[in-house]
Amino acid sequence: MVLGRTDTHSPGLPPAEPGLVQDVQCQPEATRLGLTWTVPPGDVGTCVVAAEQLAPGGSGQRVFQASTAGGALLLPGLLPATPYRLSLRVLGSNGLWSRTVTLVCATSADAWHPSELAAAPRLEPGPRMGVVLTRGLFGEDDGQIGWYGVIASTDMSLARPPRDAVNRTWHDHHYGGHDSYLATLLPSPFHPGPWATPEAWAVPVGTEDCGQAREICNGRLKPGSQYRFSVVAFTRLGAPETTLSFSAFSEPRTYVSPGAVPLPVAVGAVAGCVLAACAVLGLLRWRRARGQRRTHRPIPSHSFRQSFEAKSAHAQQAFFQEFEELKEVGKEQPRLEAEHPANASKNRYPHVLPYDHSRVRLAQLQGDPHSDYVNANFVPGYAHPQEFIATQGPLKKTLGDFWRLVWEQQVRVIVMLTVGMENGRVLCEHYWPADATPVTYGHITVHLLAEEPEDEWTQREFQLQHTAQPQLRRVKQLQFTTWADHSVPEGPGSLLAFTDLVREQARATQGPGPMLVHCSAGVGRTGTFVALVRLLQQLEEEQAVDVFNAVCALRLQRPLMIQTPSQYVFLHSCLLSRILEGPPASPRVEGTGSGSWRTLSAPSPVRRGPRPQPVAVADFAQACAERAANANAGFLEEYQLLLQAIPAAGSVPPPPGCKQDSTASYDRSTAWLSLEDEGSPPDEMPEAWLFPGGPSGHDHVVLMGPARPQELWQLVCEHQAQVLVSLCPPDSQDEDLWPTEQQPVVMGTVTVHWEAESSTAGWPCTLLRVTQGDSGKERRVHRLQFPSRELGPELPASALLPFLAAMGRSCSRGSGKPGTVLSHSSKGAAQLGTFLAIDQLLQQAGAERTVDIFNVALQQSQACGLMTPTLEQYIHLYQCLNSVLADGLP
Numbered sequence: 078m079v080l081g082r083t084d085t086h087s088p089g090l091p092p093a094e095p096g097l098v099q100d101v102q103c104q105p106e107a108t109r110l111g112l113t114w115t116v117p118p119g120d121v122g123t124c125v126v127a128a129e130q131l132a133p134g135g136s137g138q139r140v141f142q143a144s145t146a147g148g149a150l151l152l153p154g155l156l157p158a159t160p161y162r163l164s165l166r167v168l169g170s171n172g173l174w175s176r177t178v179t180l181v182c183a184t185s186a187d188a189w190h191p192s193e194l195a196a197a198p199r200l201e202p203g204p205r206m207g208v209v210l211t212r213g214l215f216g217e218d219d220g221q222i223g224w225y226g227v228i229a230s231t232d233m234s235l236a237r238p239p240r241d242a243v244n245r246t247w248h249d250h251h252y253g254g255h256d257s258y259l260a261t262l263l264p265s266p267f268h269p270g271p272w273a274t275p276e277a278w279a280v281p282v283g284t285e286d287c288g289q290a291r292e293i294c295n296g297r298l299k300p301g302s303q304y305r306f307s308v309v310a311f312t313r314l315g316a317p318e319t320t321l322s323f324s325a326f327s328e329p330r331t332y333v334s335p336g337a338v339p340l341p342v343a344v345g346a347v348a349g350c351v352l353a354a355c356a357v358l359g360l361l362r363w364r365r366a367r368g369q370r371r372t373h374r375p376i377p378s379h380s381f382r383q384s385f386e387a388k389s390a391h392a393q394q395a396f397f398q399e400f401e402e403l404k405e406v407g408k409e410q411p412r413l414e415a416e417h418p419a420n421a422s423k424n425r426y427p428h429v430l431p432y433d434h435s436r437v438r439l440a441q442l443q444g445d446p447h448s449d450y451v452n453a454n455f456v457p458g459y460a461h462p463q464e465f466i467a468t469q470g471p472l473k474k475t476l477g478d479f480w481r482l483v484w485e486q487q488v489r490v491i492v493m494l495t496v497g498m499e500n501g502r503v504l505c506e507h508y509w510p511a512d513a514t515p516v517t518y519g520h521i522t523v524h525l526l527a528e529e530p531e532d533e534w535t536q537r538e539f540q541l542q543h544t545a546q547p548q549l550r551r552v553k554q555l556q557f558t559t560w561a562d563h564s565v566p567e568g569p570g571s572l573l574a575f576t577d578l579v580r581e582q583a584r585a586t587q588g589p590g591p592m593l594v595h596c597s598a599g600v601g602r603t604g605t606f607v608a609l610v611r612l613l614q615q616l617e618e619e620q621a622v623d624v625f626n627a628v629c630a631l632r633l634q635r636p637l638m639i640q641t642p643s644q645y646v647f648l649h650s651c652l653l654s655r656i657l658e659g660p661p662a663s664p665r666v667e668g669t670g671s672g673s674w675r676t677l678s679a680p681s682p683v684r685r686g687p688r689p690q691p692v693a694v695a696d697f698a699q700a701c702a703e704r705a706a707n708a709n710a711g712f713l714e715e716y717q718l719l720l721q722a723i724p725a726a727g728s729v730p731p732p733p734g735c736k737q738d739s740t741a742s743y744d745r746s747t748a749w750l751s752l753e754d755e756g757s758p759p760d761e762m763p764e765a766w767l768f769p770g771g772p773s774g775h776d777h778v779v780l781m782g783p784a785r786p787q788e789l790w791q792l793v794c795e796h797q798a799q800v801l802v803s804l805c806p807p808d809s810q811d812e813d814l815w816p817t818e819q820q821p822v823v824m825g826t827v828t829v830h831w832e833a834e835s836s837t838a839g840w841p842c843t844l845l846r847v848t849q850g851d852s853g854k855e856r857r858v859h860r861l862q863f864p865s866r867e868l869g870p871e872l873p874a875s876a877l878l879p880f881l882a883a884m885g886r887s888c889s890r891g892s893g894k895p896g897t898v899l900s901h902s903s904k905g906a907a908q909l910g911t912f913l914a915i916d917q918l919l920q921q922a923g924a925e926r927t928v929d930i931f932n933v934a935l936q937q938s939q940a941c942g943l944m945t946p947t948l949e950q951y952i953h954l955y956q957c958l959n960s961v962l963a964d965g966l967p
Contacts, residue, residue, distance in 0.1 A: 094176070095121050095169040097511050103182035103501045107157040110182055112165075113149045120170040126150050131160040131181070131559070158186040160561070176512060180498045181558070191215050191310070191322035194237055198308045200327050201279055206298060208306045208327070209392065210278045212267050215310050215322055222265050227280055228307040229298070230257035230326065238307040238323045247287050247296035259309070261295040264563065264641050266397075277392035278642075282306065283332065284401060300334040372925060373691050375623040378616060378656050385653050393646060399625055400642045406632040410434065419447040423478070425469045428637075429598045434776070435634040437466055439481050451478045452599065454635035455591070456607055459614035460722075460939060462768075465607050466591050467635050469599040470495060470505025477519035479508055483552060484521055484543060487590030490583050493556040494595070494602040504562060504597035509539060509554070520544045526551070533559045533571050534578070553582050560602055563640065565647040569654040576609055604631055604638030605648055612652055618722075619688055622652055688722070689715055691929040694922050694962060701959045705952075712952050715931060723938045723945060765792055766941045768913060775800075775888045777916065779909045780901040781943065786813050787824045792899055793858060794827060794849050799896025800887045801845075801860045804908050815860075816845065826850050832857070840883035859887040863912075877915055878961050884916075910937060910944040911954065918958055928962075930954050 096117030104111035112126060123144045129137030140161075141152050155161065160183040167175040195215045201207035208227050215222065228238045229250070238257060245258035266278040282304075287296035298304060305326040312320040376384050388395035414420060415430035424430060431437075435454045442448035451468065452475075458464025466486060470493075471479035483491070495504045510516040510525040517523075524540040537554040557575050559566060566572050583592060596602035608631060612622045628645070631638035639645050692700045704711030768777040778796050780789065793801065815831075816822045822829040830846040843860040861884055863876070888896045898916075902909045914933050922928050934954065938945040946954065 092171045092173055093119075093169075094173040095119055095167045097175055098124060098165050098167060098178050101165065101178060101180060101498065103163065103180065103498065105182055105185045105500050107185050108153065108155050110152045110155060110161065110163070110184060111149070112152065112163065114165060116148050117167060117175065122146070122168045122170050124148075124165060124167050126152070127164045128152055128155075129162045129164075130156070131162055137162050155184050157184050159184050181496050181561075182498070183500055183561070185500075191320065195308070195310075195322060195324035197325040197327050198306065200306065200330060201281075204333055205281070206283050206304065206330065206332055207279050207281045208308065210266070210280060210308060212276050214308060214324060222267075222310045222312060224262060224264055224311040225266075225280075226262045226309045226311070227260045227282055228257055228309055228323070229260040229282060230305050230307070231299075231302050232256035233303065233305065233329060235305075235326065237325060238309070240321075240323075243309060243321070246291060247294045248289070248291045251287075251296060251299075259293055260306075262293050264643075266642055279392050279394045279397060281398070281401065285405070298332040300332060303329040303331050305329050372626050372629045373623060373927065374625040375619075375621045375690065377621045379620075381622065381656050382653060385649055388649070393642075396646050396649070397642055400645045403625070403628055403632060403639075403645075406629050407432065407634075407636060410633075412636075414447075414450055415452065417447060417450075420450045423450060423472070423475050424452050425472055426598050429469065429600055431635060437468075437482060437486065439478060440485055451475065451482050453482060456634045456638070457611070457630050458607075459611045459618070460935065462936060463591055464611075466593045467599050467603045467607060467631075467638070468593060468595045470595050470597045471508050473506050476506060476508050477521075480518045480521040480523065480541070483593060484541060484550070486593070487550075487588055488593045489550070489552055489586045489588035489590055490579070490592045491552060491554040492579055492592060492594040492606065493554060494560055494606055495562065495597045496558055499562055505595070509537065533557065534575050536582075550588075553586060555579050555582060560596075562597055563601060565605075565643050569647070569651040572606075572609070573651055573655060576606070576613065580610065580613075598637070598640075600635060600637040601640030601644055604628070604635075604640065605644045607631060608639060608648055609651055612648075613655065616652065616655065624649060624652070688718060689929075689931040691925075691927040691932075694926050694928065697928060697962050698959055701955050704955065709952060712955070713948065716948050716951050719931060719934060719938070719951070720945075722935055723942075764941075764943070767796070768917075768937070768940065775885075776897040777913055778897060778899045779913060779941075780899060781909060784814070784901060786822055789814055789899075789901065790822070790824055790827055790829060790847070793847065796897050796899065797856070798858060798899040800884055800898045801858055802884060802898060802900040802912075803860065803862045804900060804902040804912065815843075829858075840880060842883065842887065861887065877912070877957065881916055881919060910946060911950065911957070913937065913944075914954055915957060915961070918954075919961065922962065928958060930958065 096119065098117060099115040101112065101114045104113075110128070114124070116124065123146050125142065125144050127139060128141035130140045131137050140155070143150060143152075152161075152163075160181055162179060162181050164177050164179045166177045169175070192215070198211070198214065199209050201209060210225055226243065228242045230238065230242070231250075235257070242257040243259050245255050247258060247260065249255040250258040260282050261280060263280065282295060283298040285295045285297070287294035290296075305328070307326050308324040310322050388399075410432045411434075412430040413433055414436065415424060415433075421427075429452070431452055431454045435456070437451060437453040437455060438449045439451055440449065453466050453468035455463040456465045456467045466482070466488070468479075468482065482488070493505070497503065497505050497507050508518075510523055513525060515522050515524040520543055522542045522544070524542075525537065526540050527536075527538040529536045535556045535558060537556070539552045539554065541550045541552060555575070555578065557572070559571065579592075594603045594607055608624070608627045611627050612624060615627075616622050628639050628648075639648065704715065764782060765778060765780045768779070776796070778792055778798065780792060792798065813822070816829050818831050821831070826849060828848045830848070831843070832846045833844045835842050835844055840861060843862075845858045845860055846855055847858055848855050861880065863880060884898060888898060900909060900912060914930070914937060917933050918928050918930060921933070930951075934946055934951060
């Protein structure tokens, strides 16, 4: 598809079209919409306003059109709770029309008049403490209910819930002695549309470990106590004009601790799980009772329909149960930079704040220490940990930051999943030029080259130019226009078609940068879309999908990714629809020129075997023995799968001598050095790579080859490394790299001083003080030297374990998120690959109680081809890790 503008401009002074209307505001009511706007300056005649009623799928039917010379209009006679696409354009006195401004606005539902007290809810059958929400519980006109809550009470004498119970939490009940409290709060699961519209929704009560949390938390109930439950409905949260209504209390039920269930009862309960859905739920309860968190739950494509139907049974309880498990993932991670007062006004929503460990850092502007902040996170795709950037829709004050983000990260594809305004609320600032006139945001000028609107999406192409750099860049934007906030599309077909279009554009777009995806908050619709792209690739490569793990991985990098239960169910619906379509008749084979976007390409016609799954720590010794049997046949088969998988998502290396303003990679893992000495031959440049750490793990920068002081310490400063690991033999190291007690290392504005020799976890450690810039700001760096006698192509476990323990302890000093580690080897990639892999695997084993050597090796190899292990090195990873795990995790 070729995009192009139809505008033509002849020489001379042709008549000018009027400007666009500005500041369009929509005020919805039940049967009418009020529109206001600012008339553009100049000789303007009338403004024509048209309204189309949107049907499922996004098609529209014209229901209103009127002309006015003013800046306001009332659109009467509309249907309640119905979306309308509104268009405004101006007719100039010269007979020319302006370009059309469009927005989607929905009428509100009919006024809700709840009954004085709704009927009591029913409870889940059996001993389980769960309340069943039903559509129509608060009357047939309950379309304005936005949120439901469950009130729990131990007071058996109450005739109805006290109103102040909504202000009490589990903490007030457990520690403060209050009888009635708000146990849980959830968005309404009852939405229009056939794909996520249950008639009932089960809400378990008492499922969370709340500790000392004072906010709303679904904490454990008191064993042996009787509880009654009421449902409370809200039209909106936190607003003074909210309408609130209660149901009557349910019958009382005694809470029995899972550990106190008699054996015959437990056996009977298991024997009673005849249906597949009951088996799924029983399995989940059993795993939670054992305190294990199993994040990998792959489902083969041939079994997906059966799994979907089982989870849809009993008012989709299994889906809800999974989503409840995911709600807590990642929540404990620090967001200190986002919470800093200097950055508070840069966040669109105060509860959607990026985690520190995965936030995208902008280049810091001189004199502004917080100018590196933008509300955005790197999030993982199928085969690369930084395949996407998830970000909020920009605010007026962050438009410059948004385009800095696009430029610095070399983004070539922007996916926009929202309209600018919905129901009178601005969801995203208009961040591109309205016409062919370029607009400058900070140091970046944006030209609109092409625009092609369609029924459900619009494609645009921009040209970017930086005032300080000569090169021009082209960026594609694809905007999906029929997905309302906190909701789901009418069906999977339109989103699947849009996703295929995005993947096709990504494959055709040259450039190493990640894909940037945003909606309004950058979590709900954004998370659903990113998960769908990732899972479609997994489906093509493995003929299986792991939805739970995909969402878990996203939520570890950015909070609230996939925001509502209905979005989680809809994601499954999209995958089911694609699976039922069957595989493509003739899969495409990608060429070699599509860069890192080959991660999103169609599968190769060569069918690969299933990828190895993560291995539980307790089963790792047995897994090693099985692979070593028959002359290492299992290792050989797995290694061949690794070599097949590596080209599927390989990235294009930058040209020799590539220089960028920052050492941060923007091939998403390569940390390129900006050499001050332009006479340096390209083949003498050291190579540096950035590997992001997990939510509680440290980022890792690895530096290969001989390095000069300015190269080493530039990386330390720009990545704020806290620990410097040397894998170079002491006798081969350049003395100029390190300061002595008498002589510091000085490079321009950076000075490195020797401060002390110390010991960390029994390991010798040198403490260095780095002073940077004219401000004299100081920071400490710990240097650890791997023992020279152990330096070989394969690092032994006996030395690795204590050394990694010392490194980890140095990283965690005085920091919530562990500091960055920079590891340097002058000999090449083999040692660094082993060192980095064992470090990552031990972090994974401690956090998840599983290890996944295959995927760790795959991600390293795709990020840095030099780290692709030989068969011997791959087997050594298993043997080394098995030796470490045999003595127990540190």
